[in-house]
Amino acid sequence: DAKTTQPNSMESNEEEPVHLPCNHSTISGTDYIHWYRQLPSQGPEYVIHGLTSNVNNRMASLAIAEDRKSSTLILHRATLRDAAVYYCILRRNQGGKLIFGQGTELSVKP
């Protein structure tokens, strides 16, 4: 399984945008880029996923580099409820297991 690299932690101020980076230099052509987050004492929650093009949904945006070796999750206006551990995961096109790394712990300051 291809690996991802994320910073251990990041800080943000409330109502400001947050850019969470992820490196995946060994990504294969059939790997989708998924993002999940885990709030304290809860199960992981899907955020967004993409293959090659940038993606937007109600929660976030996903910007994917042209060579697909890196991506950035963008939270447009951080709220206190966005404080969580964010995981960047590569998943094969046939589905299958999600392999979680250490993730980035995002803290949001009022």
Place this chain on the structure above:
Amino acid sequence: NAGVMQNPRHLVRRRGQEARLRCSPMKGHSHVYWYRQLPEEGLKFMVYLQKENIIDESGMPKERFSAEFPKEGPSILRIQQVVRGDSAAYFCASSPAGTVTEAFFGQGTRLTVV
């Protein structure tokens, strides 16, 4: 459409007892995944099941742990002769067959071995 349901939410077992954790996937989902999260650690994949089949059990400990997903009823993660090191949060996720859309996670079962 109810989400992924796990029960019990909290389970206390004495060393040597058996623990049974249940997971009901979302309606129409035929793929189930189990994960374990030890205190202050990340999520570790344990097993991936489809109805009546184990697809990938590469993360399952070799002894005492087993999982099933029968044709009818919930998926069961069974831990025999529990030890203190089994204390953790166990999460189940489900997804539809043959897609790369999101997996939906339950709220987990927190197992405490005393």
